[in-house]
Amino acid sequence: MAESITASPLCWPMGKSRTLAEDRKRGRFGKRNASGWGLQELSVSEARGRVIEVLDRFTKPGQPYRVPSDTIVLSTNLSLRNDGMPRSGQREPTDPGVAVYFKLDGRQQCIPCDVYTRVADNIAAVADCLESLRTLERHDAQLMQAAFTGFAQLASPEASGRALWREVLSTNSNDLDEIRQAYRRAIKRAHPDHGGSSEQFAAVQQAWAKAQEEIGND
Incomplete structure (x- = not known):
């Protein structure tokens, strides 16, 4: 697992655009209540x-594990349990995004x-997506592998690693003093x-910590 991938705060892959807050919608992933009417929130x-x-x-x-449990990271803006997974019962964060990282057959995916x-x-939507990919694999393994190619690119170091801090701090500078100024502006906002x-x-x-680490090592 790449060092830059964190379970909290959210580590969003740079290769994927974000949904605007006003465009987000309510999900319908819950369960029917005892009377069979309505949906209980998941x-x-x-x-x-x-x-x-x-x-x-x-x-x-009988197969070796294709997705080792120690490669799975559910990255969100929620606080974590002791096992590194997001904890239930918290207030919804401002950014409800989710990124699920894992290795399938040794290849990093997101x-x-x-x-x-x-x-x-959002977590449930990822689960549905994964289930659809399993169905695809049963019918055409090569097609499933092709579909996963895009997810692998999202999880690549170029997408989720060193460049991420530049997006957060809104700077392309390689000068540490200029980056520090960008950090001060960003932290205030x-x-x-x-x-x-x-x-x-x-x-x-x-x-800012990643920027200091990278620029200091250049």
């Missing part, structure tokens, strides 16, 4: 379970989603007292 725990279950089903009985207003629904959020604030801090 919890993060339930959605997380769906992803883990479908990834596990890529491996047939499936992101931020179409829905709730983290749980991201502060909750100035219209930002704790998630954005943490992302800027992480970006």
Whole structure:
């Protein structure tokens, strides 16, 4: 797993555009209530379970694990459990996006989603996408591999690694002093007292740390 991939805050792949907040919609991934009417909202725990279950089903009985559990990262803006997975029962973050990273047959993959207003629904959407890919594999393995090629590109170091901090700090400079100035502007914008959020604030801090690491090593 690339060092730049974090379970929290959200590590969104740079190769995938974001959904505008006003364009996000409510998901319908919940369960019918006892009377058979309406939908109960899906919890993060339930959605997380769906992803883990479908990834596990890529491996047939008797096969070596195709998706080792230690390669799975559910990246969100939620706080984490001790096992590194997002914890249920939290208030929805400002950015409900999700990016699920994993290795399938040794190849790094990433499936992101931020179409829905709730983290749980975005996780569930990824699970549905994975299930569709499993169905595709049953009918045409080569077609499934072709579909996964795009997800592998999203998970590449070029997409999710060194360049990410530049996007967060809004700078293309290689001068550390100029980058520091960009960091100060970004951290001010991201502060909750100035219209930002704790998630954005943490992302800027992480970006500054990555910038110092990269520029200092050049």
